[in-house]
Amino acid sequence: MQITSFKQYEEDFKKSVENPEQFWGEVAQNFQWRKPWYKVLSWDFKEPNIKWFEGAKLNITENCLDRHLEKNGDKPAIIWEPNSHEEESVTLTYKMLHERVCRFANVLKRNGAKKGDRICIYMPMVPELAIAVLACARIGAVHSVIFGGFSAKSIADRINDSQCKLVITADGAYRGSKQIPLKDVIDDALIGCPTVEKCIVLTHVRTPVSMLKGRDVWWEDEVKHVNDICEAEEMDAEDMLFILYTSGSTGKPKGVVHTCGGYMVYAGYTFTNVFNYQPGEVYFCTADIGWITGHSYIVYGPLSQGATSVLFEGIPTYPTPSRFWDIIEKHKINTLYTAPTAIRSLMSYGEGPLEGKDLSSIRVLGSVGEPINEEAWHWFDEKIGHGKAPIVDTWWQTETGGIMISPIATVTPTKPSFATLPLPGIQPILVDENGKEILGNDVMGNLCIKFPWPGMLRTTYGDHERCKQTYFSTYPDLYFTGDGCLRDQDGYYRITGRVDDVLNVSGHRIGTAEVENAINMHAGVVESAVVGYPHDVKGQGIYAFVINPEMHGEAELTKKDILQTVTRVIGAIAKPDKILFVSGLPKTRSGKIMRRILRKIAEGDTANLGDTSTLLDPNVVEEIIEAAKALK
Ligand code: WTA
Numbered sequence: 101m102q103i104t105s106f107k108q109y110e111e112d113f114k115k116s117v118e119n120p121e122q123f124w125g126e127v128a129q130n131f132q133w134r135k136p137w138y139k140v141l142s143w144d145f146k147e148p149n150i151k152w153f154e155g156a157k158l159n160i161t162e163n164c165l166d167r168h169l170e171k172n173g174d175k176p177a178i179i180w181e182p183n184s185h186e187e188e189s190v191t192l193t194y195k196m197l198h199e200r201v202c203r204f205a206n207v208l209k210r211n212g213a214k215k216g217d218r219i220c221i222y223m224p225m226v227p228e229l230a231i232a233v234l235a236c237a238r239i240g241a242v243h244s245v246i247f248g249g250f251s252a253k254s255i256a257d258r259i260n261d262s263q264c265k266l267v268i269t270a271d272g273a274y275r276g277s278k279q280i281p282l283k284d285v286i287d288d289a290l291i292g293c294p295t296v297e298k299c300i301v302l303t304h305v306r307t308p309v310s311m312l313k314g315r316d317v318w319w320e321d322e323v324k325h326v327n328d329i330c331e332a333e334e335m336d337a338e339d340m341l342f343i344l345y346t347s348g349s350t351g352k353p354k355g356v357v358h359t360c361g362g363y364m365v366y367a368g369y370t371f372t373n374v375f376n377y378q379p380g381e382v383y384f385c386t387a388d389i390g391w392i393t394g395h396s397y398i399v400y401g402p403l404s405q406g407a408t409s410v411l412f413e414g415i416p417t418y419p420t421p422s423r424f425w426d427i428i429e430k431h432k433i434n435t436l437y438t439a440p441t442a443i444r445s446l447m448s449y450g451e452g453p454l455e456g457k458d459l460s461s462i463r464v465l466g467s468v469g470e471p472i473n474e475e476a477w478h479w480f481d482e483k484i485g486h487g488k489a490p491i492v493d494t495w496w497q498t499e500t501g502g503i504m505i506s507p508i509a510t511v512t513p514t515k516p517s518f519a520t521l522p523l524p525g526i527q528p529i530l531v532d533e534n535g536k537e538i539l540g541n542d543v544m545g546n547l548c549i550k551f552p553w554p555g556m557l558r559t560t561y562g563d564h565e566r567c568k569q570t571y572f573s574t575y576p577d578l579y580f581t582g583d584g585c586l587r588d589q590d591g592y593y594r595i596t597g598r599v600d601d602v603l604n605v606s607g608h609r610i611g612t613a614e615v616e617n618a619i620n621m622h623a624g625v626v627e628s629a630v631v632g633y634p635h636d637v638k639g640q641g642i643y644a645f646v647i648n649p650e651m652h653g654e655a656e657l658t659k660k661d662i663l664q665t666v667t668r669v670i671g672a673i674a675k676p677d678k679i680l681f682v683s684g685l686p687k688t689r690s691g692k693i694m695r696r697i698l699r700k701i702a703e704g705d706t707a708n709l710g711d712t713s714t715l716l717d718p719n720v721v722e723e724i725i726e727a728a729k730a731l732k
Pocket of ligand 1: 346468583607
């Protein structure tokens, strides 16, 4: 199923459009099924109701583990690089990983977990995180991994939304020179989570933690009570595999649901093709498993293909900004898949950190999460790839399950900051505000997908209507991505960014409404409005306009108080970069905040504010502009 020439790409693409069921049916033959499907696809984008590989039975962990044992059991599945460069890295072969997953799967069963139960995972980037994820899949439990940067309240909201029965965590996590008390955060969260019966705690940093009798158990003790034989649960192709929460333009984060069969096929197919993975190569994705990139391209995609996947606990700048380059040299990494924000951050240190580093093993480079600017693209290409490694700028989303628009390494001619062409099976279209298709090249519009693909979301947990409203109602019969996009004269796609109220801060998706709600929870705040503005490293920064008439002490201190509230309510990742106190917000006569104006002010582009005549009180704009000038 690996594409090796552009001609083949064109043929496969054509076939995938003309005869999608045959195309995906053939791709799916490369995976291991307990029972075949009777129908490849049935779909309806109105409901939406999407089923892939109907009737088929499988367990994704048999594809990620068992099927490699005979020939590749001693091949490294995971290489773990710890936060501290002084600590030894750990290699788990497929045999070892299989054994540990089975053992931990038995621990889950021993603690009452069974098929269909939801399990929350809040862990550092250690091998046990991948083991926990796979162990859930082994027994047919649905994992909901929560990124380590979220607060107790965010965790509680997510646990309650999907009624998790079990939580898997660790005492703490290392992040560069910092230590993060994960179990403490979980303890705070669990106060408000009546459905959680058990919490399994891994010892990692060995910081003191509270352990509640009857609820909390140690990972290390539990594994002693079970053996390592665990038959995989037989799953229906459309049974739920996992839930992953993601932000939208309104309301609370949604639990995006992915199912077993289609997701597996799509993650595996896209991994092997986009990165042109060759047997024996070492592949390093720097994402966190708490996000979709880690799910699909650290765990499921690479392991389903028998690849060697590097899992890194730390950050690119610890102990020095050479860390990535040291890891590449040490493990002879062939593929580096990272985010533009990391590239821009490392770029800012100049060439010093690269001196004397042997990056000759690099064959393919990848970028994901946000638009990559041309400067960062060229730096990546020249300094890291030495002009010889194709860069795959991969566009996709939590909802799409896998990469959608991207070059295929060694096959598709690349172009700086272009995600280039859709993968086989993906039918993108651009539409105008009225949903009319924009045909031809050299055009811009809203990016939609008009035909299903196996990795797409099936629903949003507990609220199918929300899935329908968010993705399938803006434009009838289309999946709407929320992204703006241009198609150039060569038919190449370039993603221009979100067209809704979702920010992309360092590749993290954050809804402006969520941040506003958090700020509004701060005592004294009357109202707030949040917009994004261009930020050199983060891509976008968060700019908050806040009405807070009765400040508690100095303004600077009050700002810090507000940051603390946001950290409590959402997590440190959502902290505004700038807070501006204002006495009013620009509103229309019907009371709608005119964000367009605030965005311009945040960008410092006050010469072109456009029409402000419909404002209730145009004077407020002048005041905000003046105040913004004074803000550092
Ligand atoms: C943005 C991450 C430009 C986009 C896999 C999308 C990108 C959102 C790219 C999804 C890219 C992701 N170029 N923009 N290569 N990749 N995005 O759900 O706005 O965390 O809608 O999934 O990130 O973010 P999510």
